């Protein structure tokens with residue numbers, strides 16, 4: 001008995017040593033620039049890590065949601081930015097569940113690929129016919145595609161386990177290496193077209209299916225890195241979904257749940273400010289200057305999270321007085337215009353002469369300069385509306401187009417026999433992925449400044465930004481408390497096997 005007591009005392013006193021040894025108090029203030037899915041999920045994860053006493057401010061110069069946004073057409077609302085979510089996007093899934101939102105499963109569209117003269121590929125309503133048709137036209141290419149995508153997705157999904165065990169990465173290179181070694185990180189340095197040729201896909205399949213899918217998802221062709229290529233191709237998997245009421249609701253709910261303070265204003269500059277306290281300690285803070293509709297403001301923060309592309313055309317933040325200077329990465333973002341139309345599609349424009357059965361509900365286009373849209377898809381509102389209210393006997397339906405430029409009335413007049421409401425939104429949508437190899441921007445811009453959107457140069461998607469936000473939350477936490485054991489560990493796949 002006495003021995004047990006002694007042991008208990010020993011344990012308690014060593015616990016006390018551990019507890020009193022805590023070397024550093026938590027940061028008092030964290031600033032996040034940008035209230036898109038990256039910034040708002042960063043707020044949520046930072047709150048989980050740093051606890052309730054830290055003040056978290058989110059600056060937003062536009063509208064909460066950023067590239068998640070809806071347009072109104074004839075009284076209903078439609079996704080105009082990030083729209084579809086993959087069934088294995090686990091952070092997005094968890095947000096919806098934990099924040100009391102509802103997932104809306106998206107109907108499977110019947111795809112047609114149009115080359116300017118005819119449909120080079122067309123799905124039918126019949127499941128069996130589709131399989132026969134795919135094998136007839138492309139042999140094993142569709143099967144090979146799902147294997148290729150699955151392999152990459154499976155490796156990428158290791159990130160969820162790493163993050164569950166609190167591991168983080170200080171660069172994209174180290175994250176991708178930890179996910180699947182050299183072979184996986186080389187995905188960022190290989191073009192999609194190279195990767196697919198090496199994997200044995202036929203050129204016809206690449207031209208008819210892969211290129212058109214890249215055009216709808218990223219407004220560019222197959223000279224992108226092969227990782228973003230795989231992310232893009234995964235949109236053909238079944239089970240895609242969206243958030244009832246609009247995907248942007250995730251962002252506003254994340255702000256509420258994280259108890260962060262939203263500041264409507266544009267951050268104009270960040271500057272390091274070092275001062276010595278009375279007790280002789282060095283305190284490093286960052287001074288953030290911003291502009292609101294009521295004038296200029298300024299405040300000091302321990303940690304800064306940049307959750308917007310650092311592209312002059314998008315964010316215009318000056319990093320002042322840093323040595324070495326903090327680069328702003330002015331590599332271009334691609335312009336994409338989303339147009340939503342309530343109208344009757346002009347089937348004869350797509351070579352379907354009257355009387356014709358226009359079976360497709362989603363049209364992708366091949367790489368042909370003649371096309372002024374990269375895709376046209378029949379869509380539903382973000383909240384349920386009975387089908388009978390959306391399409392009537394004269395064939396009025398809701399269609400969404402993506403195009404590089406605003407569509408003119410003449411162009412709409414070609415695509416539609418007649419139409420009523422039109423809504424449009426112009427984006428600097430995603431990185432212009434140039435030929436790999438490519439050096440990705442850093443995650444760490446300074447010892448206390450972290451960049452969520454560097455990951456967009458690997459691939460831009462809602463889930464990918466949430467993955468990066470969680471990484472940045474973990475990384476900033478471990479670095480604040482000097483816990484190197486949870487940063488840039490490379491053998492995690494092996495080590496965590498036993499933890500499953």
Ligand SMILES: Cc1cc2nc3c(=O)[nH]c(=O)nc-3n(C[C@H](O)[C@H](O)[C@H](O)COP(=O)(O)OP(=O)(O)OC[C@H]3O[C@@H](n4cnc5c(N)ncnc54)[C@H](O)[C@@H]3O)c2cc1C
Pocket residue numbers: 033034035036037038039059060061062063064065066067068080081082083084085265266267268307308309314315316317336338427428429430453460461462463465
């Ligand atoms: C047309 C389109 C379709 C897409 N489709 C899909 C899809 O189907 N599925 C998918 O997963 N992804 C899709 N994406 C990509 C996805 O939308 C983005 O990857 C994601 O929303 C990016 O989120 P973010 O928070 O990183 O950036 P953003 O949403 O761009 O957020 C950044 C925010 O920062 C604000 N900001 C910028 N500078 C400042 C400043 N100086 N001060 C204060 N605030 C500032 C901006 O106003 C903005 O709100 C699509 C994107 C577009 C444009």
Ligand SMILES: *[C@@H]1O[C@H](CO)[C@@H](O)[C@H](O)[C@H]1NC(C)=O
Pocket residue numbers: 346348349350413414415416417418
């Ligand atoms: C429909 O498409 C055809 C073929 O491109 C075109 O001639 C016609 O002007 C378009 N518009 C209407 C309203 O039919």
Ligand SMILES: *[C@@H]1O[C@H](CO)[C@@H](O)[C@H](O)[C@H]1NC(C)=O
Pocket residue numbers: 392393394395396420
């Ligand atoms: C179908 O809807 C359009 C647009 O609202 C309208 O112009 C047209 O008259 C409607 N047709 C019928 C048969 O209701």
Ligand SMILES: *[C@@H]1O[C@H](CO)[C@@H](O)[C@H](O)[C@H]1NC(C)=O
Pocket residue numbers: 173176185186188189437438439
């Ligand atoms: C890709 O290549 C560039 C240039 O050769 C190199 O700097 C970068 O680290 C490589 N990236 C990866 C993920 O291997």
